[in-house]
Amino acid sequence: MTQGQSVEKILVPFKSVPDPYAGAAASTSKSVINPFDEIAIEEALQIRERGEATEIVGVTIGAPAVDEQIRAALAMGIDRAVRIDDARALDPYAVARILRALVEKESPQVVIMGKQAVDDDSNQVGQMLAGLLGWPQATFVSKIEFLENKTRARCTRETDGGLEIVAINLPAIITTDLRLNEPRYVSLPGLMKARRKPIETLTCEQLGVTVRPMTTTLSTSSPTRRAAGTRVGSVEELMAKLKQEAKVL
Amino acid sequence: MDFAWSEQQRELLDAVGRFASKQLDYDVIANDRDAVFNHDAWKKCGEFGIHGLPVPAEYGGLGMDPLTTVAALERLGYACKDNGLLFSINAHMWTAIIPVLSNGTEAQKKKYLPGLCNGTLIGGNAMSEPNSGSDAFSLSTTAVKKGSTYILNGSKIFVTNGPIADLLVVFVTMDKARGADGLCAFLVEKDSPGLDVSKKIEKMGVRTSPMAEVFFTDCAVPEENLLGKEGAGSFMFTKSMTWERGCILASAVGSMQRLLETSIRYAKERRQGGQSIGKFQRVADKIVNMKLRVQSARHMLYHCAWLRGQREPVYMEAAMAKLHISDCWVKCCEDAIQIRGGYGFMVEYEVERELRDAIGSKLYSGTSEIQRSIIASWLGL
Numbered sequence A: 001m002t003q004g005q006s007v008e009k010i011l012v013p014f015k016s017v018p019d020p021y022a023g024a025a026a027s028t029s030k031s032v033i034n035p036f037d038e039i040a041i042e043e044a045l046q047i048r049e050r051g052e053a054t055e056i057v058g059v060t061i062g063a064p065a066v067d068e069q070i071r072a073a074l075a076m077g078i079d080r081a082v083r084i085d086d087a088r089a090l091d092p093y094a095v096a097r098i099l100r101a102l103v104e105k106e107s108p109q110v111v112i113m114g115k116q117a118v119d120d121d122s123n124q125v126g127q128m129l130a131g132l133l134g135w136p137q138a139t140f141v142s143k144i145e146f147l148e149n150k151t152r153a154r155c156t157r158e159t160d161g162g163l164e165i166v167a168i169n170l171p172a173i174i175t176t177d178l179r180l181n182e183p184r185y186v187s188l189p190g191l192m193k194a195r196r197k198p199i200e201t202l203t204c205e206q207l208g209v210t211v212r213p214m215t216t217t218l219s220t221s222s223p224t225r226r227a228a229g230t231r232v233g234s235v236e237e238l239m240a241k242l243k244q245e246a247k248v249l
Numbered sequence B: 001m002d003f004a005w006s007e008q009q010r011e012l013l014d015a016v017g018r019f020a021s022k023q024l025d026y027d028v029i030a031n032d033r034d035a036v037f038n039h040d041a042w043k044k045c046g047e048f049g050i051h052g053l054p055v056p057a058e059y060g061g062l063g064m065d066p067l068t069t070v071a072a073l074e075r076l077g078y079a080c081k082d083n084g085l086l087f088s089i090n091a092h093m094w095t096a097i098i099p100v101l102s103n104g105t106e107a108q109k110k111k112y113l114p115g116l117c118n119g120t121l122i123g124g125n126a127m128s129e130p131n132s133g134s135d136a137f138s139l140s141t142t143a144v145k146k147g148s149t150y151i152l153n154g155s156k157i158f159v160t161n162g163p164i165a166d167l168l169v170v171f172v173t174m175d176k177a178r179g180a181d182g183l184c185a186f187l188v189e190k191d192s193p194g195l196d197v198s199k200k201i202e203k204m205g206v207r208t209s210p211m212a213e214v215f216f217t218d219c220a221v222p223e224e225n226l227l228g229k230e231g232a233g234s235f236m237f238t239k240s241m242t243w244e245r246g247c248i249l250a251s252a253v254g255s256m257q258r259l260l261e262t263s264i265r266y267a268k269e270r271r272q273g274g275q276s277i278g279k280f281q282r283v284a285d286k287i288v289n290m291k292l293r294v295q296s297a298r299h300m301l302y303h304c305a306w307l308r309g310q311r312e313p314v315y316m317e318a319a320m321a322k323l324h325i326s327d328c329w330v331k332c333c334e335d336a337i338q339i340r341g342g343y344g345f346m347v348e349y350e351v352e353r354e355l356r357d358a359i360g361s362k363l364y365s366g367t368s369e370i371q372r373s374i375i376a377s378w379l380g381l
């Protein structure tokens, strides 16, 4: 890899989702940064720490309540954040259109974001954003390296068939997979610093986008609970049960 | 009167809770058995910002008020079962960091506090001696000034963090005839010539917190490492002792809360005589007592810390908090064992360890008897 000037700006869009690790017992539903997006934030931070990027800007869409997740991202170390003030449940296309407007305003060289949000598992925004911008994309990425004076990036993708390595021209969209890194935890000094970092609030109107939800969620339900298992006394009993009850042998 | 946390306090306490449950909820059984200190967890706590909670930002800390600090340590105690690690952190904070912060020269604070705050330096305190425990000011380790150094001779016992400490706050006498007025304190670095640290002392509880004896044989300490003034030792000790007493059991309150919750769960799940044991009034009563103890312990902890934040003297409140919380902690552990029956006696159930850990709290930072003497004397008796 050639050492050149650093990427000026990385934009990291992130979503606030119900805490997937809260467990059924949790009385209040706490929100957290979507884990895949947290990986995207961590990657941007590591790139900046390697001296390969100058500024990291985070963006999220939501009501003022998501400021808590914004502060968590600032506390991890991003430099500043934008909240698009919109409390509606937006579908991926609407989100991608809003993000396009912000990308045009901020002109980052790289957008890094989670491959999907764990609440709706859509896995579409990154791809749609690339399409709307006409930018190259590398999805499900588990490794990022910059090439040729930061004009290109070499990304390792996790596919069903194994690893695929692609090179893309910048600016580009990169979506992150689980194995890219392990996000750092927010430290207390980070939290204190975050209180002094700016959060800018913009509306869709200010960005000049009108979005209408195109999908309506009719209902959601939890998967049915699995029945408790039983303990068998011997290998013979196990074999018998596998044959007669489970009918898998 | 307002018992609510501010938005910023809540955010900080949530962050501590998340950090502790993700990073410090590790298995303690083997470390306790083998008396192993968890350096990695220590380092994480330092980087996360725990050690420097009450220290102003200019010295590498977070500048938190005492109330927020104890509440943060309580969250740590709730999520982390390694009471020994927490004891080492507390000893480091209250018996090394606070004396340096309150009495150090600007140069001493600049030199030591940033490292003590981020955990790269480990601190300890050497006061107790074989012949002076509760009667601490009768100590006999001596210091004699020779040119620009002080020469220390004597020995100290029960030095928490001794085997791993980079910096010890050491109390000595310069004139035994003057009693308490002859005392002073030094910041002694680990590689000082004439300083010897014994191997780890085996203990009943908080076994993951290493402890040693420390010996001084013509140990030369440069004069710039005198902490405070000659003769001010007893005053400094008493002052930092109130911090220690008022705060050192903050994590114990978290531990009690955890014991309460796991005991409730156990009492609901364990069935005897056709019903869950929690339905037996004699079991339920134990849990009610645990709840009362946690709540009252927490209130005393918070109140003492709040008073200190108001810059009020807390001599009696700190003694009351120390006495009450340690008593509640030990009793909660006993109840937690009793509720679990024979299982509670077994190592695997992790409450016998909690009891062994708790018992020390009635001894260090002044025994319960000494706390009672302090309270009695403040009551004019």
Ligand SMILES: Cc1cc2nc3c(=O)[nH]c(=O)nc-3n(C[C@H](O)[C@H](O)[C@H](O)COP(=O)(O)OP(=O)(O)OC[C@H]3O[C@@H](n4cnc5c(N)ncnc54)[C@H](O)[C@@H]3O)c2cc1C
Pocket: B091, B095, B124, B125, B126, B127, B128, B132, B133, B134, B135, B157, B158, B159, B160, B161, B206, B360, B363, B364, B365, B366, B367, B368, B369, B370, B373
């Ligand atoms: C886990 C642990 C960690 C420790 N860490 C440190 C440390 O880091 N640094 C350090 O310097 N020390 C440390 N200590 C020592 C601790 O401070 C002393 O053990 C304590 O002050 C009591 O002193 P002693 O053990 O000599 O007991 P003694 O003073 O001999 O007391 C024996 C008994 O007599 C009672 N008694 C004594 N005097 C009176 C009195 N005036 N009125 C009524 N009853 C009295 C006591 O309450 C006790 O019941 C630690 C101790 C423990 C257990």
